[in-house]
Each structure stands twice: as C-alpha cells, then as structure tokens.
Amino acid sequence: DTGVSQDPRHKITKRGQNxxxxxxxxxxxxxxxxxxxxxxxxxxxxxxxxxxxQLEKSRLLSDRFSAERPxxxxxxxxxxxxxxxxxxxxxxxxxxxxxxTDTQYFGPGTRLTxx
Amino acid sequence: TQLLEQSPQFLSxxxxxxxxxxxxxxxxxxxxxxxxQEPGEGPVLLVTVVTGGEVKKLKRLTFQFGDARKDSSLHxxxxxPGDTGLYLCAGHDSNSGYALNFGKGxxxxxxx
Numbered sequence: 665d666t667g668v669s670q671d672p673r674h675k676i677t678k679r680g681q682n683x684x685x686x687x688x689x690x691x692x693x694x695x696x697x698x699x700x701x702x703x704x705x706x707x708x709x710x711x712x713x714x715x716x717x718q719l720e721k722s723r724l725l726s727d728r729f730s731a732e733r734p735x736x737x738x739x740x741x742x743x744x745x746x747x748x749x750x751x752x753x754x755x756x757x758x759x760x761x762x763x764x765t766d767t768q769y770f771g772p773g774t775r776l777t778x779x
Numbered sequence: 780t781q782l783l784e785q786s787p788q789f790l791s792x793x794x795x796x797x798x799x800x801x802x803x804x805x806x807x808x809x810x811x812x813x814x815x816q817e818p819g820e821g822p823v824l825l826v827t828v829v830t831g832g833e834v835k836k837l838k839r840l841t842f843q844f845g846d847a848r849k850d851s852s853l854h855x856x857x858x859x860p861g862d863t864g865l866y867l868c869a870g871h872d873s874n875s876g877y878a879l880n881f882g883k884g885x886x887x888x889x890x891x
Contacts (some may be wrong), residue, residue, distance in 0.1 A: 668821075670821075694878065695794075697878075697879075699879075700855035704883065705883055706783075706867050706869070706881030706882050706883050706884050707822065707867075707879070707881045708870075708881070709875075709878035709879060709880075712877050712878070719877075720876065720877065720878065723878070755822075757819050757821075764809070764871055764876065764877055765809055765810045765827070765829070765871055766828060767812070767824055768824075768879060769824065770814075770822045771821050772819075772820050772821050773819075773821045775818065775819065776805070777875070
C-alpha cells in the first residue's frame with residue numbers, strides 16, 4: 665500500500681533562490697491539497713486540485729507561490745525568490761474526491777529551511 | 780483568528796494516567812477529524828466524527844462530537860509513551876469548502 669509521498673523530505677536553500685517540491689498522491693485519489701505548517705501551528709491550507717484543475721488558489725500566500733498538477737497525478741509546489749519567512753513544513757494530502765468531507769491523507773511533508 | 784481552539788496547548792503526564800483534550804469553535808462543522816502528528820512527519824488520521832453527540836472509541840481513545848457540532852473532545856485512558864505526539868483537530872465549516880481548518884494542536888508527552 666503506497667500512501668502519499670513527498671520529495672524531497674528536507675530542503676535547505678539560500679534566500680532568493682527558487683525551490684520546487686513534488687507530491688505523489690494515493691493513486692486513485694482525484695483531489696490533491698497543499699498545506700503549510702509553521703512551528704507551533706496547525707497546518708494552513710494553501711491550494712487544492714480536482715484532477716488537473718486548480719480549484720482554489722486564493723489562499724496561496726503570495727504570488728511567489730504556485731502549484732501545478734499537469735496530468736492530474738503528481739503535483740509540484742514552487743516558491744520563487746524564497747524568504748526566511750517561507751521556512752516551514754509543506755504538506756501534501758489527497759482524497760478520493762467524492763465529497764467535501766472525504767478523508768484527507770497526508771504525506772510526510774517537505775521541511776524547508778531558508779537561510 | 781483561529782477557527783478551532785484546542786486546549787490544553789501542552790500536556791505532560793506519566794504512563795497510566797488518563798487525559799482529555801478539547802477542541803472548541805463558535806462555528807458549526809459538518810465533520811471534525813482528529814489527527815496525530817509525530818515530529819518531522821505528516822498528520823495521521825485517527826477518527827472522523829460526523830453526527831452531533833456521536834461517540835467513537837478506538838482502543839484506549841474515546842472521541843466525542845458535541846451536540847451542536849461546534850466542539851469535540853479526545854479522551855485517552857491509561858496513556859502510554861507511544862501516545863506521545865501532537866494531537867490536531869480539523870474540520871470543514873460552511874465557508875471553508877474543501878480546505879480543512881486546523882487547530883494549533885495539543886502537544887502530549889507521556890513519560891514512563
């Protein structure tokens with residue numbers, strides 16, 4: 665049984681660099697979500713996809729953040745011109761896509777450190 | 780503004796003790812979920828409660844959803860060191876659509 669996978673697990677970068685994270689959802693899941701979690705906080709929703717369509721992106725933190733899911737399978741989250749405040753855990757989740765209350769299954773996250 | 784308030788924020792107890800953590804909101808939720816998260820890992824779903832007044836048991840863990848669907852509690856009986864982790868409640872309210880709203884979590888430490 666393969667759950668949600670994320671790559672890389674850890675990323676250290678210098679301020680101003682671009683970074684890209686990948687998420688592979690559970691294979692039969694249509695919906696894919698991105699969240700950010702900072703220290704001492706619960707995960708904060710960023711965006712989600714239904715298949716390849718990005719249906720909610722107004723909660724992306726700034727225009728430096730973008731996400732894609734080109735073929736409705738894996739997804740990437742890119743942060744351009746990283747800032748120290750972008751340091752956080754970036755979590756991906758997926759769900760079947762039958763109802764709003766479908767269980768969201770989370771991946772292990774990518775820990776980003778911006779120096 | 781945090782939609783879901785969790786208390787206590789931190790809890791340190793000895794093995795064998797019982798504990799209850801709370802998740803409260805002024806909003807009505809169509810469902811509430813409880814997750815446990817270990818350091819450096821993603822949240823793992825423990826339970827989903829949907830019906831007001833619902834009680835679900837998962838071994839030593841008992842989850843309750845308030846009658847008005849605005850609050851929930853998690854009770855652990857005879858806590859074990861393996862229960863250590865961050866317990867998060869999350870839910871969908873009428874405005875959040877598919878986004879899960881999370882509380883800040885309760886960090887639990889169970890010492891032998």
